[in-house]
Amino acid sequence: GGKWTYEGPDGEHHWTRNYPFCGGAFQSPINFQPELLRFDPNLLPIQLQDYNLSSKEQLTLSNNGHSVQLSLPSRMHLAGLPYQYSAAQLHFHWGSSNMPAGSEHTVNGKQFAAEMHLVHFNSDKYPNISIALDKSDGLAVMGVFIEVGEHNPAFNQFLKYIKGIKYKGQKVQVAGFNIRELLPARLDEYYRYDGSLTTPPCYPSVLWTVFRNPVSISLRQYLDLATVLCSSHAQESAPKPLLGNYRKTQLMDNRVVLVSFQQ
Numbered sequence: 001g002g003k004w005t006y007e008g009p010d011g012e013h014h015w016t017r018n019y020p021f022c023g024g025a026f027q028s029p030i031n032f033q034p035e036l037l038r039f040d041p042n043l044l045p046i047q048l049q050d051y052n053l054s055s056k057e058q059l060t061l062s063n064n065g066h067s068v069q070l071s072l073p074s075r076m077h078l079a080g081l082p083y084q085y086s087a088a089q090l091h092f093h094w095g096s097s098n099m100p101a102g103s104e105h106t107v108n109g110k111q112f113a114a115e116m117h118l119v120h121f122n123s124d125k126y127p128n129i130s131i132a133l134d135k136s137d138g139l140a141v142m143g144v145f146i147e148v149g150e151h152n153p154a155f156n157q158f159l160k161y162i163k164g165i166k167y168k169g170q171k172v173q174v175a176g177f178n179i180r181e182l183l184p185a186r187l188d189e190y191y192r193y194d195g196s197l198t199t200p201p202c203y204p205s206v207l208w209t210v211f212r213n214p215v216s217i218s219l220r221q222y223l224d225l226a227t228v229l230c231s232s233h234a235q236e237s238a239p240k241p242l243l244g245n246y247r248k249t250q251l252m253d254n255r256v257v258l259v260s261f262q263q
């Protein structure tokens with residue numbers, strides 16, 4: 001598809017030119033407003049299957065020009081949702097070096113330093129993510145808020161390689177590790193709503209689960225995320241820092257956000 005960015009002439013206010021769904025309904029991200037949340041006792045704790053990857057497993061860490069992404073094996077999957085959803089990749093959204101505010105979802109207007117997304121596809125109904133991508137029940141994405149605080153050793157399992165993928169298109173192999181360690185302790189407390197991809201093509205195909213509790217990374221780890229990567233290719237003369245790769249919050253229309261917690 002066409003090129004798109006987070007600012008300038010190809011920024012988010014122009015995405016609809018090449019990607020009509022970006023101007024449609026059920027768009028993500030959104031702001032979680034306390035007065036619009038509804039407790040749902042049927043929202044069960046998220047069950048992670050095969051998230052503890054062996055160090056013999058090789059994962060691909062890549063800079064795709066829009067984010068840093070880590071490929072995930074499709075035998076990793078979620079249970080407890082309406083269908084089985086198999087893992088595809090995880091990636092991040094962040095702010096800038098002097099502005100640690102780059103999460104996509106917000107809570108009562110508060111933006112966190114960054115946000116991690118684990119993208120899964122409905123493997124009960126579709127053979128791969130490309131087929132599932134534009135189906136209304138095609139994807140399930142888990143969001144994790146990230147704040148700057150305590151050092152997080154689990155994040156270094158891939159952050160230590162980030163200087164090797166400075167430019168768009170660069171990839172490195174990373175040894176497998178327990179992906180569960182990147183998630184917050186409480187998998188039973190989360191926001192749930194029907195939404196979309198937050199990048200073009202913005203298909204309204206995502207069952208969103210955003211965990212209530214953030215994880216912490218150190219300022220140094222945050223700066224690794226926010227200052228190393230470029231959205232430009234290595235051979236381009238002017239390196240373009242990859243910063244502020246988050247979409248603004250979208251209209252709720254008449255959507256309801258369910259929560260699995262009561263207070």
Ligand SMILES: NS(=O)(=O)c1c(F)c(F)c(S(=O)(=O)CCO)c(N[C@H]2CCc3ccccc32)c1F
Pocket residue numbers: 064066067069088089091117119129130133141196197198199200
């Ligand atoms: N915030 S989000 O979860 O909506 C979301 C992203 F924000 C994002 F940047 C990407 S991407 O692949 O890194 C780059 C542009 O697609 C994807 N990638 C998805 C969409 C397209 C695709 C194809 C194969 C595997 C993963 C994805 C994504 F689902």
Ligand SMILES: [Zn+2]
Pocket residue numbers: 091092093117198
């Ligand atoms: Zn994302």
